[in-house]
Amino acid sequence: MHDNSDQDDYQWPMCVTPRCNRQLWVAEAGRYACRPCEDRAAKHLTELGPLFRRLTETGTLMRGARRPGGATSGSRTPPIPPRLEVLALTANGGVATRLRDIEDSWRKALGWTVAPWRGSSTQAVPEHLRFLANNLPWAVSSYESIGQDIDELRKLHAECTAVAANERRPGRVSIGRCPARYDDGTHCRADLTATASSHRVRCGQCGARWETLGEWRELRAAQEAVTAEQAQETGVAA
Incomplete structure (x- = not known):
């Protein structure tokens, strides 16, 4: 296969992937x-599949999730701080x-029609991902530009991994006051904060x-109920 390797000007085939460029084995x-x-x-x-699902979940929390069916009263979860790197990967121009x-x-x-x-x-x-995984054996043997595509997959994987691992930690922001009640019926009212790295919220006081999407909805509904209760009490007192 490399029967001219004794020639002075012969160059042994090398991997076309950037950052590799090693000589190929005879096999x-x-x-x-x-x-x-x-x-x-x-x-x-x-x-990349699990990484993208994780980023999509974070993006959903940043927008605030709604119940299926379009209900609005008490159904919107408190949004968490936006992270541009998450939005860049999940929106148009990103991973997809x-x-x-x-x-x-x-x-x-391949001469195939575009999906x-x-x-x-x-x-x-x-x-x-399914298409690329199924056709990767063909590409590494028959597609001349495969090196650039492998490098693009490496970059995309590295970006998603870094964001999912929250290497750049966002700051915490306030999402309202704690609506929990003490045994005497009074509300806690401590400031609650959240971060895009996690959808879990814990009152430090x-x-x-609140740790799941359903509990986030309950948190928002409880906060709105406390606000309405206080507004009613203020109106009565006036």
Whole structure:
């Protein structure tokens, strides 16, 4: 396969992936990317699904979640601080768009039609990942630009991992006062704070906790009920 390797000007084939560029083994002859790079790309594709779901959940909490069916009274959870890096990865131009661009280039090289459906990013990302994982063996052997795509998957995986791991911790912001009651019926009223790194809220004064989306809804409803109660008491006192 490399029968001209004794020639002075012969250059042994090398992996086309940036940051690798190692010489291919004889057993890898005919490939554009080496097997270690293929294995890393496959691993990145496997891990991007769970990473994206985690970022999507954080993005939902930043917008404030609503109950299915469109109910509004007491149904909106307290939003948590926005993180631009989360929004950049979950919105248009983020993970779904970058995976779509790779898929489209592979489909074009294969002579296949571009996938006609797109849907939301939550719907599209699993489909893009499935396509890329299924066709990765073809790409490393037959697609000349595979090195750039493997590098793009590496970058995308690194970005999602860094954001999901909250390497850049956002500050905490106030989301209202604690609506919990003491045994004597009085409200705690301590300031509550939240951060985009977690949807769990704990009152540092009375110890009350809200940890799930359902409990976030209960927190918002309880806060609104306390506000309404206080407004009524003020009106009576006046």
